[in-house]
């Protein structure tokens with residue numbers, strides 16, 4: 001059954017109340033961070049009335065991510081605030097659920113190793129010059145416009161083109177698939193309702209049609225790209241049809257939505273902290289560390305879920321098999337027990353190592369790629385436009401799990 005908070009008894013605890021506040025209204029000017037702070041203080045390991053274990057401290061999230069007793073089950077996808085009919089939950093995302101993101105060993109290992117070498121730091125380094133070319137071309141068109149939108153003119157098209165090239169997707173059709181990805185990912189939000197899950201199921205069908213056709217082409221005429229590899233996998237690496245299409249969907253989806261939010265949230269933070277932007281302008285060598293600190297400051301993925309496959313403990317809290325664990329990564333990243341001046345943005349902070357890419361066996365496969373895209377895009381954006389300034393109000397996406405903007409208007413000069 002789905003784990004829910006809304007089925008808690010009427011006398012909800014103060015900590016449950018705080019948690020609901022975090023999950024439902026993360027969009028004030030300060031984001032979810034003030035509510036995280038209060039939750040960390042009031043109940044750092046909070047067991048909701050329905051049995052969901054909510055972790056908000058760095059060390060607890062870090063421990064949970066590495067704990068092999070905590071794994072993936074339908075419940076980790078299904079943690080939500082309001083109940084959804086089980087048949088709908090089951091139907092939704094039946095291909096996506098077959099991917100590494102939702103599997104435990106040994107399937108997880110088989111599915112991940114098939115594509116993992118493409119995402120190693122060494123291989124990603126080889127993509128750098130083509131990413132720089134793509135960034136410069138996007139900055140050229142921003143310079144022509146002057147009144148631009150960081151999301152639609154840079155943060156979205158850059159990762160779409162990079163992952164599109166890696167997968168071997170024809171240029172046309174890529175951009176049209178982007179909104180489907182947004183619908184597809186919506187069930188990962190605790191606040192997703194039945195309508196959102198229905199939309200996700202439809203989006204998965206559309207993405208499966210789009211990518212399935214390209215995969216069939218690659219099977220006939222394989223190239224050097226990732227979809228060709230998925231299409232022609234043999235022997236121990238064999239994928240069944242749903243695994244193949246699901247993996248293509250996962251790589252396409254994970255490859256840009258989150259990176260878009262890193263570049264968008266990162267630009268917002270730099271606009272709000274002109275001293276830090278000036279620092280990065282004058283010291284481009286700070287780029288790699290700056291990206292880590294920006295990942296800590298406003299993580300693109302704020303939550304991560306697991307289900308106990310066996311009994312385990314986090315601190316003094318015993319977790320029984322089947323219990324859902326919700327990790328508030330964005331809260332862990334601001335934990336004062338881990339970070340001095342946790343509520344300050346400091347691009348030169350030594351060793352930020354945020355939990356923004358998760359941890360353990362599901363540690364983000366695309367971390368090196370996302371870091372490289374942001375490290376090439378952000379300093380170049382600042383260097384090209386010394387007077388970059390916000391123009392009007394940004395538009396924020398709803399939801400907590402994926403934190404980002406759909407529009408960030410700027411004046412670029």
Ligand code: HEM
Pocket residue numbers: 100101102112163250251252254255256258259262299300301304305356357358359361362363364365366367369370371
């Ligand atoms: C997994 C975040 C970019 C592919 C994850 C996880 C997180 C994450 C938190 C762990 C999920 C879990 O444990 O359940 C991010 C962020 C990104 C980003 C914040 C950008 C800033 C990318 C990119 C790709 C990618 C560019 C490229 C294809 C994946 C894949 C997994 C994953 C395939 C599943 C790994 C597994 O289950 O073994 N990501 N990601 N991500 N990410 Fe990313």
